Amino acid sequence: MISLDELAENETACIIEINSEGKMKRRLLDMGIVPGTEISLKRRAPLGDPLEFYVLGYRLSLRRSDAADIICERRCVQ
Amino acid sequence: MNEKKEFVFALAGNPNSGKTTLFNELTGSHYEVGNWAGVTVERKEGICKYVYHEHASRLDTHEHSSVHKHGELHNHIRIIDLPGIYSLSPYSAEELITREYLMNEKPDLILNIVDATNLERNLYLTTQLAQMGIPMIVALNMMDAVEKSGGHLDREKLEKMLGVKVVPISASKGTGIQDLVTEALTIASLKEICKTYVPFPNEIEEAIEQIKKTDGVSRMCAVKLLEGENWVQPSVQTENLICRIRENTKDIETLLASRRFSFVRKIVDASLTGMDRHLDELTEKIDNVAVHKFWSIPLFILIMFVVFQITFGKLGSSLSDFMDMLINVKFSAAASQLLELAGASDFAKGLVVDGIIAGVGAVVTFFPQIMLLFLFLSFLEDSGYMARTAFIMDKLFVKIGLSGKSFVPLLMGFGCTVPAVMSARTLDNEKDRRLTVLLAPFMSCGAKMPVYATITAAIFPENAGVVIFCLYFLGIILAVISGNIFSKTILKGAAPPFILEFPQYRMPTFKSTFHHMWDKAKDFVVRAGTVLLAASIIIYFMQNLTFTFSIASDSSESMIGIIGKLISPVFAPCGFGTTEAAVSLLSGFAAKEAVISTMSILYGAADSAGLVSVLSTVLNPASACAFLVFVLLYVPCIAAVSAMRSELNSRKLLLFSVAYQIASAWIMAFIVYHVLSLFI
Numbered sequence: 001m002i003s004l005d006e007l008a009e010n011e012t013a014c015i016i017e018i019n020s021e022g023k024m025k026r027r028l029l030d031m032g033i034v035p036g037t038e039i040s041l042k043r044r045a046p047l048g049d050p051l052e053f054y055v056l057g058y059r060l061s062l063r064r065s066d067a068a069d070i071i072c073e074r075r076c077v078q
Numbered sequence: 079m080n081e082k083k084e085f086v087f088a089l090a091g092n093p094n095s096g097k098t099t100l101f102n103e104l105t106g107s108h109y110e111v112g113n114w115a116g117v118t119v120e121r122k123e124g125i126c127k128y129v130y131h132e133h134a135s136r137l138d139t140h141e142h143s144s145v146h147k148h149g150e151l152h153n154h155i156r157i158i159d160l161p162g163i164y165s166l167s168p169y170s171a172e173e174l175i176t177r178e179y180l181m182n183e184k185p186d187l188i189l190n191i192v193d194a195t196n197l198e199r200n201l202y203l204t205t206q207l208a209q210m211g212i213p214m215i216v217a218l219n220m221m222d223a224v225e226k227s228g229g230h231l232d233r234e235k236l237e238k239m240l241g242v243k244v245v246p247i248s249a250s251k252g253t254g255i256q257d258l259v260t261e262a263l264t265i266a267s268l269k270e271i272c273k274t275y276v277p278f279p280n281e282i283e284e285a286i287e288q289i290k291k292t293d294g295v296s297r298m299c300a301v302k303l304l305e306g307e308n309w310v311q312p313s314v315q316t317e318n319l320i321c322r323i324r325e326n327t328k329d330i331e332t333l334l335a336s337r338r339f340s341f342v343r344k345i346v347d348a349s350l351t352g353m354d355r356h357l358d359e360l361t362e363k364i365d366n367v368a369v370h371k372f373w374s375i376p377l378f379i380l381i382m383f384v385v386f387q388i389t390f391g392k393l394g395s396s397l398s399d400f401m402d403m404l405i406n407v408k409f410s411a412a413a414s415q416l417l418e419l420a421g422a423s424d425f426a427k428g429l430v431v432d433g434i435i436a437g438v439g440a441v442v443t444f445f446p447q448i449m450l451l452f453l454f455l456s457f458l459e460d461s462g463y464m465a466r467t468a469f470i471m472d473k474l475f476v477k478i479g480l481s482g483k484s485f486v487p488l489l490m491g492f493g494c495t496v497p498a499v500m501s502a503r504t505l506d507n508e509k510d511r512r513l514t515v516l517l518a519p520f521m522s523c524g525a526k527m528p529v530y531a532t533i534t535a536a537i538f539p540e541n542a543g544v545v546i547f548c549l550y551f552l553g554i555i556l557a558v559i560s561g562n563i564f565s566k567t568i569l570k571g572a573a574p575p576f577i578l579e580f581p582q583y584r585m586p587t588f589k590s591t592f593h594h595m596w597d598k599a600k601d602f603v604v605r606a607g608t609v610l611l612a613a614s615i616i617i618y619f620m621q622n623l624t625f626t627f628s629i630a631s632d633s634s635e636s637m638i639g640i641i642g643k644l645i646s647p648v649f650a651p652c653g654f655g656t657t658e659a660a661v662s663l664l665s666g667f668a669a670k671e672a673v674i675s676t677m678s679i680l681y682g683a684a685d686s687a688g689l690v691s692v693l694s695t696v697l698n699p700a701s702a703c704a705f706l707v708f709v710l711l712y713v714p715c716i717a718a719v720s721a722m723r724s725e726l727n728s729r730k731l732l733l734f735s736v737a738y739q740i741a742s743a744w745i746m747a748f749i750v751y752h753v754l755s756l757f758i
Contacts, residue, residue, distance in 0.1 A: 032202065036340075046470055057195070072604065
């Protein structure tokens with residue numbers, strides 16, 4: 001298990017747990033960041049932060065520190 | 079359907095789902111803009127131009143170009159545009175509005191627009207809206223794009239599983255809208271409540287039923303109470319129940335969100351087939367350059383350079399010169415001739431020509447440039463590029479307590495502080511918005527350029543470019559320092575969160591871009607006719623009347639002259655303690671370029687060359703620099719201050735901002751004057 005910011009570019013993983021808090025967590029859940037969802041890291045911003053993810057058919061950008069609170073698993077078991 | 083009744087339809091949906099386009103299509107772009115009570119979030123509402131036709135068969139796919147005509151209207155439909163949201167949980171002030179509106183105002187129908195190319199996330203909101211106990215219809219937008227990529231949607235299956243009527247439309251092409259309105263009217267008049275049902279675990283279902291019964295709330299409201307959001311004040315009995323459930327269930331928010339998404343996934347898997355779930359290629363190709371590791375920043379700088387070059391360069395300035403000629407020369411001359419014919423007194427003539435036309439005209443001259451700037455920025459925003467600039471710049475902005483989303487508003491400040499302040503509206507949270515508004519005046523606006531140009535021409539003819547560049551740079555440095563101070567003191571809090579969706583790139587239609595531009599620029603036009611008009615009249619009176627309200631024979635006897643003499647000692651420590659400097663700085667409150675026009679009147683200069691030669695004798699390099707720094711930093715013009723007032727929504731913060739700007743301008747000018755005096 002790794003956190004979302006540890007993914008390599010174009011690597012896909014499966015979300016296991018969201019350890020964010022408060023409004024941030026609510027927003028992430030509402031944007032489709034729920035356990036079992038497949039997510040991949042598209043790219044990092046030119047200055048290294050934030051990150052761009054591909055999830056549920058759309059592109060989502062998060063800061064590294066926020067992505068670090070999301071735990072995922074490299075191999076996705078459907 | 080014969081009885082006359084007004085229906086209220088609330089338009090709700092995800093951001094980037096085509097909501098604004100549908101709203102414009104439905105209302106024919108005739109709508110009123112206001113604010114939602116208590117907040118500065120824009121509220122738009124309009125009358126639907128599509129009406130129900132008795133003869134229109136439900137199965138009729140023919141588009142009726144029914145135009146709203148007075149007298150023959152069957153049903154009035156009022157469309158309320160709710161802020162774009164991802165869910166009903168209040169994340170920002172905007173999302174709170176949507177929830178409060180639906181709960182308290184109970185519209186006749188929720189018109190939920192859904193982006194068919196992004197069904198899962200869009201339908202997640204649909205499941206929430208459908209459980210508010212209000213009749214609802216889904217407008218399935220961008221079905222044409224889905225079909226183009228080989229997708230097929232089983233509409234009946236979707237409707238059945240979702241429990242809501244679905245009508246495919248294309249908001250940008252305007253197809254399917256008549257069907258949508260006809261179906262919507264039927265549902266609204268029958269008051270059909272949706273049958274959407276997202277199943278939750280047994281224990282939770284029982285609790286929901288219990289809460290619905292004891293507190294008399296909708297299912298959605300009951301679920302949210304269980305999730306720890308107090309949409310309503312629960313009864314004591316319910317409160318105990320909620321406590322028990324939340325203790326027994328680990329992480330109920332995640333559990334319920336997962337259930338909703340798996341419910342939605344099942345629907346999508348069953349009803350949408352053959353859809354290539356890969357990212358669309360065009361967006362992918364553009365992004366490979368637009369957010370590329372190395373190319374993104376040069377490309378971004380190039381785009382901004384081109385925008386500024388066109389807006390403030392040849393094209394923009396020649397348009398402005400044309401307006402200037404039209405208003406300040408042609409119109410002004412015609413008006414004074416007309417007044418002379420009418421036998422108006424010199425004072426009345428002066429008030430109209432030198433006061434109103436010159437004052438309002440000075441700003442109207444900038445309209446073409448402001449429109450151009452807005453046109454470009456609207457295009458960049460509608461195309462989807464703006465979201466990427468926030469992504470590129472975020473890391474730098476975190477350092478001053480902002481997020482990358484503030485970048486564009488601040489950039490616009492180099493053009494004009496008014497649109498910069500107004501565009502801060504698009505930011506998620508209040509702290510972010512306020513900090514951006516407070517920093518916007520530090521970006522040296524275009525109206526200060528004439529002041530810089532004239533004074534540097536007088537004192538530093540050789541190094542004008544360097545001096546002006548240093549001024550812009552000083553503004554940025556002070557913005558960074560002030561941002562750091564503000565975010566650690568008056569606007570405390572961590573850097574705003576950054577959760578941003580990258581919309582797909584789309585070629586915006588001319589119509590929609592133009593609309594978007596006009597939406598933003600309209601305020602500016604209105605302001606010219608109100609605030610600026612009043613300010614121009616007041617300043618003209620003060621320039622020409624004494625405190626006993628008789629006409630001043632000499633400008634030093636006028637109200638402004640006396641005030642100028644009174645306050646000029648304040649500027650003495652900064653090296654420019656003359657009445658002329660004080661008065662021209664005062665008139666700069668009306669508009670920054672007025673600093674120069676006032677100077678030229680006070681010094682009696684016939685033209686700009688004359689003014690330059692006078693200035694070269696009254697200012698020395700140190701005092702000229704101090705004066706320039708003061709102009710750069712002191713309070714922005716009255717138009718900007720009034721924009722700041724409405725966006726800050728706090729008198730205290732506005733007064734603070736004004737005081738801070740004046741104080742920092744004085745202190746910096748003082749430092750610059752004394753440091754430079756040592757060397758030069």
